[in-house]
Ligand SMILES: Nc1ncnc2c1ncn2[C@@H]1O[C@H](COP(=O)(O)OP(=O)(O)OP(=O)(O)O)[C@@H](O)[C@H]1O
């Protein structure tokens with residue numbers, strides 16, 4: 550995938566498929582340490598130890614429509630190529646944590662991409678999803694909280710186009726500020 | 735840059751238009767968001783649907799996503815569900831097709847047969 554934001558949407562889809570109602574996504578970019586650290590925590594059904602090992606094997610999947618699962622092994626390959634790794638920790642009933650680290654300035658590191666569209670896509674659901682996203686870049690922080698959004702919107706659902714386009718543009722605008730107006734999103 | 739003030743304004747507009755119509759069942763546009771769909775451009779398709787629906791101020795349309803539907807070769811997939819009518823599934827949708835699906839099918843109820851997936 551060409552953007553980290555697409556990998557992250559894919560991870561969030563795994564969480565949703567595992568029945569998660571709450572997602573917490575944290576991204577930290579540390580320029581001095583040349584590090585990009587990503588963490589996604591969900592409250593889904595979690596995985597057994599054997600399932601965790603198998604989940605990183607491209608030939609394992611619990612899906613029935615195709616015999617190979619792609620998401621996790623693909624992202625891990627990208628992370629390793631960028632001098633980092635992807636690790637999974639999980640317990641049945643206790644949710645799942647996916648952690649990814651990469652060298653920030655590695656030539657093969659995919660750009661962050663359209664995080665606004667990714668967050669909007671994750672929220673476009675019939676069932677409400679609690680989503681917290683925190684992005685830190687060299688001490689500057691952007692935060693998005695669907696709980697706060699819900700407080701403001703009251704009984705207006707998230708899955709209406711004006712709401713989701715607002716979310717998309719709000720997130721991208723906030724990130725743009727972290728980058729100090731640089732074009733690189 | 736969108737602000738919280740924009741959100742409050744948006745809230746008022748949506749509330750007003752919801753008050754104008756009797757709360758009938760919504761039209762639903764569903765975008766498949768499995769790995770294959772994402773890799774094939776489903777997120778851009780969703781973005782295009784959102785832009786088109788927002789631009790036309792259609793408040794009777796819910797835009798949602800769903801996990802893999804198991805038709806990987808046809809991704810990105812878009813379902814249009816109009817209350818009282820059979821579900822229509824479009825395959826190999828891109829941003830441009832998505833806008834046309836909103837303009838023709840969602841707004842005018844005209845199915846674009848050539849893009850429909852035969853199950
Ligand atoms: N957050 C999660 N919570 C619980 N189980 C998970 C989670 N993420 C992944 N898994 C398990 O790991 C398996 C592999 O995930 P992966 O994303 O690599 O492939 P997949 O989702 O099965 O298929 P796809 O190629 O469509 O992504 C899943 O089938 C699921 O059983």
Ligand SMILES: [Mg+2]
Nearest residue numbers: 559563620769
């Ligand atoms: Mg997956």
